[in-house]
Amino acid sequence: MTVSLEDLPAAVAARRLAYLVTTGDDGAKVVAVDVRAANGRLVVTGIGPGSRSHVAARPSVTLVLAPTELHDLTLLIDGDASVDGEALAVTATSAVLHRPAPSLRAD
Numbered sequence: 083m084t085v086s087l088e089d090l091p092a093a094v095a096a097r098r099l100a101y102l103v104t105t106g107d108d109g110a111k112v113v114a115v116d117v118r119a120a121n122g123r124l125v126v127t128g129i130g131p132g133s134r135s136h137v138a139a140r141p142s143v144t145l146v147l148a149p150t151e152l153h154d155l156t157l158l159i160d161g162d163a164s165v166d167g168e169a170l171a172v173t174a175t176s177a178v179l180h181r182p183a184p185s186l187r188a189d
Contacts, residue, residue, distance in 0.1 A: 085157065085177040091119035093157050093177070097147040102126055102170070104136035104143050104163075111136055117145060124161065126170040137163045137170060145172065155179035 085093050100117040103110060115128040124145065137143065141164060147157040158180050161172040 083155070083179045085179055087174055087177065090124075090159070090174055090177055093179075094119050094124065094147060094159075097150060097157060099148040100126075101146040101148075102129065102133060102143060103146065104133050105140050106132075106136040107139070115145075117147065122173075124159070124172040124174060125166075126163070126172055127168065129168070129170060133170070134165050137165055143170070143172060153182055155181055 094117055100115050101112050102115045103112050105111070111132055113129065113133055115126050118125050126145070141162050143161055143163045145157075145159040145161070147159070149156055156179070157177065159172075159174050159177045161174040161176075163170045163172045
């Protein structure tokens with residue numbers, strides 16, 4: 083299910099646990115981060131030098147925001163990131179709510 087970019091701040095605020103996925107010459111890197119919406123972008127904090135290095139080389143990132151309830155939908159956000167001091171500024175390009183695998187659903 084697609085999430086409009088206008089609805090993204092509320093969708094992000096409704097979740098607590100987020101992961102940032104970046105790629106570099108050394109492969110993919112997945113780190114737990116804090117994400118908040120501000121001024122039309124997503125601000126990602128809690129990153130280290132490896133994530134900053136990946137973004138500097140390859141700015142396309144994915145954010146995975148886990149549901150707050152078991153068996154609920156996961157929010158996946160693709161975007162373009164730039165290093166902003168100790169944080170990342172992410173301009174979202176698309177977002178979807180992804181359902182869990184059938185074996186994980188409560189139905």
